[in-house]
Amino acid sequence: MNAPARATRSRYVAPIPAFADAFTAARSSLPGKEAPAIQDWRQLHFDRFLETGLPTPRVEQWKYTNIARAANVPMALATRPNVGLGDVQRYFTGGPLARRLIFVNGHLASELSHVRGLPQGVRVESLGKLLQDEPEWSARALGGPAEPHSFADLNAAFLQSGAWIELGDGAVLEHPLQLLFLTVGQPAAVMAHPRIVVRLGKEARLHLIETHIGLAPGHCLTNLVGHYELGEKARLTHDRLQLGSAGTSFVGLNRQRLAERAELKQTLATLGGALVRNETDLHLVGSFVEAQLNGVYMPIGEEHVDNVIRIHHEAPDGHSDQFYKGVMDDRAHAAFAGKIIVHQDAQRTNAFQRNDNLLLSDDAEISSKPELEIYADDVKCSHGATCGELDRTALFYLRSRGLDRAQAESILTFAFAAEVIERFVDPAVRKLARECLVARTPGGAGLSDLL
Amino acid sequence: MLKITDLHVAVDGGSKPVLKGLTLEVKPGEVHAIMGPNGSGKSTLSYVLAGRDGYAVTGGSVRFQDADLLELEPEERAAAGIFLAMQYPVEIPGVANNYFLRQSLNALRRARGEPEVSAAEFIKKLKAVAERVGVDPELLKRDVNAGFSGGEKKRNEILQMVMLEPKLCVLDETDSGLDIDALKTVADGVNSLRSPDRGMIVITHYQRLLDYIVPDFVHILADGRIRKTGGKELALALEEQGYEHLLGEAA
Ligand SMILES: Nc1ncnc2c1ncn2[C@@H]1O[C@H](COP(=O)(O)OP(=O)(O)O)[C@@H](O)[C@H]1O
Ligand SMILES: [Mg+2]
Numbered sequence: 001m002n003a004p005a006r007a008t009r010s011r012y013v014a015p016i017p018a019f020a021d022a023f024t025a026a027r028s029s030l031p032g033k034e035a036p037a038i039q040d041w042r043q044l045h046f047d048r049f050l051e052t053g054l055p056t057p058r059v060e061q062w063k064y065t066n067i068a069r070a071a072n073v074p075m076a077l078a079t080r081p082n083v084g085l086g087d088v089q090r091y092f093t094g095g096p097l098a099r100r101l102i103f104v105n106g107h108l109a110s111e112l113s114h115v116r117g118l119p120q121g122v123r124v125e126s127l128g129k130l131l132q133d134e135p136e137w138s139a140r141a142l143g144g145p146a147e148p149h150s151f152a153d154l155n156a157a158f159l160q161s162g163a164w165i166e167l168g169d170g171a172v173l174e175h176p177l178q179l180l181f182l183t184v185g186q187p188a189a190v191m192a193h194p195r196i197v198v199r200l201g202k203e204a205r206l207h208l209i210e211t212h213i214g215l216a217p218g219h220c221l222t223n224l225v226g227h228y229e230l231g232e233k234a235r236l237t238h239d240r241l242q243l244g245s246a247g248t249s250f251v252g253l254n255r256q257r258l259a260e261r262a263e264l265k266q267t268l269a270t271l272g273g274a275l276v277r278n279e280t281d282l283h284l285v286g287s288f289v290e291a292q293l294n295g296v297y298m299p300i301g302e303e304h305v306d307n308v309i310r311i312h313h314e315a316p317d318g319h320s321d322q323f324y325k326g327v328m329d330d331r332a333h334a335a336f337a338g339k340i341i342v343h344q345d346a347q348r349t350n351a352f353q354r355n356d357n358l359l360l361s362d363d364a365e366i367s368s369k370p371e372l373e374i375y376a377d378d379v380k381c382s383h384g385a386t387c388g389e390l391d392r393t394a395l396f397y398l399r400s401r402g403l404d405r406a407q408a409e410s411i412l413t414f415a416f417a418a419e420v421i422e423r424f425v426d427p428a429v430r431k432l433a434r435e436c437l438v439a440r441t442p443g444g445a446g447l448s449d450l451l
Numbered sequence: 452m453l454k455i456t457d458l459h460v461a462v463d464g465g466s467k468p469v470l471k472g473l474t475l476e477v478k479p480g481e482v483h484a485i486m487g488p489n490g491s492g493k494s495t496l497s498y499v500l501a502g503r504d505g506y507a508v509t510g511g512s513v514r515f516q517d518a519d520l521l522e523l524e525p526e527e528r529a530a531a532g533i534f535l536a537m538q539y540p541v542e543i544p545g546v547a548n549n550y551f552l553r554q555s556l557n558a559l560r561r562a563r564g565e566p567e568v569s570a571a572e573f574i575k576k577l578k579a580v581a582e583r584v585g586v587d588p589e590l591l592k593r594d595v596n597a598g599f600s601g602g603e604k605k606r607n608e609i610l611q612m613v614m615l616e617p618k619l620c621v622l623d624e625t626d627s628g629l630d631i632d633a634l635k636t637v638a639d640g641v642n643s644l645r646s647p648d649r650g651m652i653v654i655t656h657y658q659r660l661l662d663y664i665v666p667d668f669v670h671i672l673a674d675g676r677i678r679k680t681g682g683k684e685l686a687l688a689l690e691e692q693g694y695e696h697l698l699g700e701a702a
Contacts, residue, residue, distance in 0.1 A: 396501075396541075415545025
């Protein structure tokens with residue numbers, strides 16, 4: 001091994017041999033198994049994963065999550081347990097006309113999915129099917145390796161399924177498209193590697209709902225990669241809800257590139273999962289882009305949530321807005337690291353970031369780290385992070401109207417987090433999130449009227 | 452029903468005396484107006500009655516219907532029948548106005564051993580009261596006071612007050628920021644609560660409000676004490692002559 005690689009080894013750990021075993025075992029069953037183009041594509045990424053290794057907290061981006069400890073364990077590729085319509089219907093969102101792809105432990109459940117009758121210019125395909133049926137095209141379309149990323153590389157090596165969503169110029173999908181990922185935990189540790197690719201042409205419009213639901217506790221690591229390309233004046237509304245169950249973990253990397261006057265409105269709620277890490281790498285490559293990222297996390301027990309966001313303002317007149325809130329109870333730990341990079345050409349950039357946190361227990365913890373890197377001179381940037389307790393004035397106001405302290409505290413805790421939930425565009429997502437929020441709020445039983 | 456005797460209150464962790472021997476008695480059915488210069492301690496008095504923390508009582512007593520009011524938590528005071536319409540109503544993003552009001556009505560009912568109101572009953576009453584006090588029905592669905600105009604916030608306070616039917620109403624500068632039409636609507640709402648078993652303390656800067664809510668007594672609060680008491684004509688005299696002149700005479 002050459003010298004630079006060895007130098008990084010001190011901050012990365014070598015993957016245990018179980019990964020190579022799993023890769024060898026999976027190769028013969030993964031989609032595209034007969035096609036050299038896909039085989040090579042997988043191998044390339046897997047080799048790079050082996051070379052890079054798994055990051056320790058000494059790697060800046062992974063400072064708050066010891067992923068090497070959590071993920072450098074023997075994991076087989078998850079199998080697909082039986083899940084019926086009755087188990088999943090309550091997680092259907094987007095209204096009666098929504099289309100839906102459903103995945104169970106990383107496998108497409110086509111009998112539960114429905115993506116027929118799409119309008120002109122809209123293509124929604126199972127990624128697994130594409131890898132199998134059009135391997136050469138897929139290998140080209142998915143692209144060669146970008147910069148190394150342990151989990152993105154691992155995802156490519158094991159890529160099983162996911163969604164390929166493409167809207168041509170001017171194409172509009174009137175009703176939401178839901179990607180429903182179900183995790184059924186298993187006694188032995190397993191992993192799943194789905195991917196979402198979204199390409200919106202000029203002036204295309206899409207409302208994407210991405211829900212991750214834990215149906216049963218157990219050890220399952222979902223390693224998701226998302227690639228989003230928004231063309232000129234394209235609009236993406238992206239509602240993301242994470243309701244993992246005990247023991248299930250999630251590692252996600254979203255890369256988004258927005259062309260001129262494109263608009264992104266993303267709202268993300270993390271309301272369950274032993275370890276959840278959401279990494280976002282957002283590039284405003286065209287001018288006059290509008291990007292709004294809303295997020296809320298509410299870990300309880302020993303749960304751990306980590307949000308890492310990098311926003312690159314690469315063109316002038318862009319506007320980005322991050323609004324993240326967290327409520328930590330018990331011994332939970334959450335982290336928020338948001339970095340705004342304003343390139344030299346990105347004059348008249350407006351970039352805002354807020355991260356407000358509420359600690360409900362002495363043993364809960366939050367690490368909040370805002371960062372600004374500005375190379376242009378005519379910009380408006382601001383960031384603010386707070387961490388504290390409930391607003392005393394509001395508490396007094398509620399109590400002066402007769403609510404007792406516990407009830408007032410519950411209501412204010414709920415309201416604190418609900419401010420982000422309200423930003424979900426789809427009412428059914430909002431409702432699911434509110435239910436989960438109530439369940440996580442101390443004294444939440446008394447809040448049932450809120451649902 | 453309310454008996455304040457020689458009340459001393461300090462703020463800033465107890466280091467700054469604001470009320471210095473205030474005595475006041477409100478009997479059932481009476482409406483007392485309290486006027487006074489800015490910073491004289493009017494809001495402080497209202498907060499001490501409602502039980503807000505940060506106001507240290509360093510002397511004196513407050514009795515409300517045979518209870519030691521100062522011993523009670525804010526919610527216990529509300530249950531006992533005290534309502535404060537605040538000078539600066541608090542915005543509570545994330546909590547819907549109608550939800551909040553129903554929770555608070557039911558909390559008070561529970562505390563008083565009364566049955567809770569049904570959703571239907573509540574909505575019917577809420578609609579009627581909202582119309583009476585001029586609160587736009589849309590505001591009922593919005594978050595409590597969040598993004599309301601100054602006038603809308605004041606009316607929302609009166610809406611709560613009429614809904615909760617307290618025994619002692621304390622209104623802290625409810626009139627400031629209201630135009631004349633809004634003032635009349637708000638006064639109508641307040642007057643609808645006037646009854647032989649209910650007391651009121653109306654804190655105001657302007658005589659104007661007292662044309663519509665006619666008080667039985669007018670008190671002038673200055674230097675932390677009630678410096679002068681009279682009938683409604685005292686408010687008119689104050690308007691004409693100003694505090695300095697009036698209080699100079701008294702001194
Ligand atoms: N919570 C507080 N902390 C510190 N000072 C206060 C507080 N509340 C009131 N004060 C001070 O006490 C005095 C009386 O205030 P206030 O009761 O609001 O007067 P008024 O309502 O008559 O204008 C003022 O000097 C004000 O600055
Ligand atoms: Mg005042």
